[in-house]
Amino acid sequence: MARATKGTLIKCDPSIKQLILKLNIENNNNIILQNIDNSYNNNEQESVLLIDGVYLEFLKMELDRLLSKNIFEEEEENP
Amino acid sequence: MSTSIDQNINVLNTPEDSVSQEENVEENNENMLKTSIIKYVTSLPSMVKLRLYSQSSTTLSIYRLLPPLGKFLIMGLLFQEFDDNEDILDEDDMDIDEDDDDNRLNQKSNLKPPSVKDIQKWVFGQAGYLEFYKTLRILENLDIFMISDREASNTATTNMFSNKADESGNVRLNPIFQTALRESIIAGNVHNSFGVLRKDIPITDQMSVDELDTYAAEKWETILHFMVGTPGMKAPDDTVLKLLLHGELMMEVGTESNNSILSKSNNADDDEDYNDKQFQRVAELKITNHGFQFLLQEINVQIWSLLLQYLKMSEFLKLDIVVILNFLFMLSSLEFGKAYSTIKMNKFELFLLKEFANYGLLLKNSNEDWFYPTRMSTILTSDAISIRTSSAAMNNVIDSAKMNKSAFHKQDTKKQKILEANEFAKRQLIEKDSTLSNTNVTTFSQDLVNGAVIIETNFKLYSYANSPLQIAILSLFVHLKSRFNNMVLGQITRDSIRRALRNGITAEQILAYLETHAHPQMIKLAEEQLEKKIGFDSMKKRQLDLANGKVSNSSDPDSIFRLQILPPTVVDQIKLWQIELDRVISADGYLYSEFSTMKEYTDLVKYCQDIGVLVWKNDRKKLFFVEKEGNDQVIEYAKRLISRNSN
Numbered sequence: 026m027a028r029a030t031k032g033t034l035i036k037c038d039p040s041i042k043q044l045i046l047k048l049n050i051e052n053n054n055n056i057i058l059q060n061i062d063n064s065y066n067n068n069e070q071e072s073v074l075l076i077d078g079v080y081l082e083f084l085k086m087e088l089d090r091l092l093s094k095n096i097f098e099e100e101e102e103n104p
Numbered sequence: 105m106s107t108s109i110d111q112n113i114n115v116l117n118t119p120e121d122s123v124s125q126e127e128n129v130e131e132n133n134e135n136m137l138k139t140s141i142i143k144y145v146t147s148l149p150s151m152v153k154l155r156l157y158s159q160s161s162t163t164l165s166i167y168r169l170l171p172p173l174g175k176f177l178i179m180g181l182l183f184q185e186f187d188d189n190e191d192i193l194d195e196d197d198m199d200i201d202e203d204d205d206d207n208r209l210n211q212k213s214n215l216k217p218p219s220v221k222d223i224q225k226w227v228f229g230q231a232g233y234l235e236f237y238k239t240l241r242i243l244e245n246l247d248i249f250m251i252s253d254r255e256a257s258n259t260a261t262t263n264m265f266s267n268k269a270d271e272s273g274n275v276r277l278n279p280i281f282q283t284a285l286r287e288s289i290i291a292g293n294v295h296n297s298f299g300v301l302r303k304d305i306p307i308t309d310q311m312s313v314d315e316l317d318t319y320a321a322e323k324w325e326t327i328l329h330f331m332v333g334t335p336g337m338k339a340p341d342d343t344v345l346k347l348l349l350h351g352e353l354m355m356e357v358g359t360e361s362n363n364s365i366l367s368k369s370n371n372a373d374d375d376e377d378y379n380d381k382q383f384q385r386v387a388e389l390k391i392t393n394h395g396f397q398f399l400l401q402e403i404n405v406q407i408w409s410l411l412l413q414y415l416k417m418s419e420f421l422k423l424d425i426v427v428i429l430n431f432l433f434m435l436s437s438l439e440f441g442k443a444y445s446t447i448k449m450n451k452f453e454l455f456l457l458k459e460f461a462n463y464g465l466l467l468k469n470s471n472e473d474w475f476y477p478t479r480m481s482t483i484l485t486s487d488a489i490s491i492r493t494s495s496a497a498m499n500n501v502i503d504s505a506k507m508n509k510s511a512f513h514k515q516d517t518k519k520q521k522i523l524e525a526n527e528f529a530k531r532q533l534i535e536k537d538s539t540l541s542n543t544n545v546t547t548f549s550q551d552l553v554n555g556a557v558i559i560e561t562n563f564k565l566y567s568y569a570n571s572p573l574q575i576a577i578l579s580l581f582v583h584l585k586s587r588f589n590n591m592v593l594g595q596i597t598r599d600s601i602r603r604a605l606r607n608g609i610t611a612e613q614i615l616a617y618l619e620t621h622a623h624p625q626m627i628k629l630a631e632e633q634l635e636k637k638i639g640f641d642s643m644k645k646r647q648l649d650l651a652n653g654k655v656s657n658s659s660d661p662d663s664i665f666r667l668q669i670l671p672p673t674v675v676d677q678i679k680l681w682q683i684e685l686d687r688v689i690s691a692d693g694y695l696y697s698e699f700s701t702m703k704e705y706t707d708l709v710k711y712c713q714d715i716g717v718l719v720w721k722n723d724r725k726k727l728f729f730v731e732k733e734g735n736d737q738v739i740e741y742a743k744r745l746i747s748r749n750s751n
Contacts, residue, residue, distance in 0.1 A: 029695065029730075029735070032694070032695060035688045036688065041687050089685075096598060
């Protein structure tokens, strides 16, 4: 018999998915409800995850923080 | 949390607040879009419209706002009399007016009102012919046209897209509208609806045209400055602030509830305390997405959208809309530069006078019993510039530079109103620094590039902006580095764009702003590049054609190449920064899994697709995801499927 699971579906790049997996481990596996392997679905490149909706905002903030680490602003020029 | 289908029903029955919130948001968006005054009048109940139309100035203003074909149709019917004994509206009033008008009109002909088909013949074969039914519908919705004797069978099945229903019936002008418009045209008994002119004002108190312009610009710019948060500017009046909040052009950020403007009473007794509070408020308010869009619009679109917000707020406060609208339309039909008496005005009208003075629509000193309308109020109903979009802004900057050379400051008072209005709008666009406009010695070359923006591929931005307002707008999304005598230098950075995006300004809005304010040199460069591209392309094509031995068919080059005024790198990067803010796409709902047969899965998926709640599916894994809102229905359907299968 089919089951219905409440949660928040997330679509993202595979690279972002890896970051989410890392965050999930750091948070005692509370975030991800179901890790869906989407790699053979209609040749789609995006990754799909089912997470607990409570963590959505936290996840977005953390992703933003992690990704910002890799941005390098142009240095101020000296006149 | 994972539950079976049966348990889920209980979960879903819990009340959802988010639904009602979403509805509110949608409504407000719609409100913002309904900026056109005609649409607003149409939305009023017909009793309110009838009261509106009893004022001659109102009918004339509405007439002026209508599309040309609408004007033509009204004019065709305006002085015609029909045998309309079935009319429920007061006949007495009509008769009196006719006595005043003209004796010929008194002789009522026994003509029947023309049918829609007859009127259609007036415009048959003309350029605007196709607009006929659209115009007819606008006029009917405005309750200006009364179409009687419609075939019942047709009206029952009125279809928005078919013209059939409109073809039957007889057309007549709304008698109240007809009377009032006639009066205004033949200058009959207009009951002071066009204001009372004052000619006995002492010369020392008289205002010149220039003074009025400066005053109006100052008032209006105060509002705009406040919206972009220029430091050191004084805040506009409280009622204006309330309006900005009500219209969601600005919002309050992170304050305690007792500091809220809307909840605050007028208990500012001593001046010091009051000033303090004002200062606090400035810090509290922040521009919204709508507010930014508002800044990018033409001035008279801005005025109207603010006034429409004002009307909506008045509706909310249970004030009489008819009086306010009549007052506005009266203002719009006054003559610029003349003084008008306030002696015969009632308390409410005097209150409105004070209110609209806050927006710079008129000038009135508290100890005088007269007022001056400013150019801003007289352009309210001149349709020539109400249709301009922000994309035309660029042309204006160039045009006005040419105009400057001829006679910008020497204003001919006999010039047509439209020309005046145009010039005023242009002046607003150029945003002359107040100090410079006082001295009137601005050089022409400076005006040409005033406010023009140059963006380089390395994200550096140069703007020949003098006015603090323009600089403040730029600072919303540009990291400004240094300011010179006639220009500012800045850099578009990831942080500056992200700050703007977080404030609700979209990448598209930023790009639209930059594009409309691009320096003429940037446009020239872009045009040259486009020409080169097209030239190269056609050359290649000709070579190809020659090789293939074909005759070249001229294809439209514009479809392939678009004029790129902004450097593509900058455009793409700004858009990427916006996408970057949303690295994940999320949706709340339910994941369906563990289907035992493919048929079970496909049946349910098909149903979800049909009712439009399917977010994602994976056929191979027999998984699919349903929106939260549609889950109830899906479960109901699943139950029915199960019971059908078990039978």
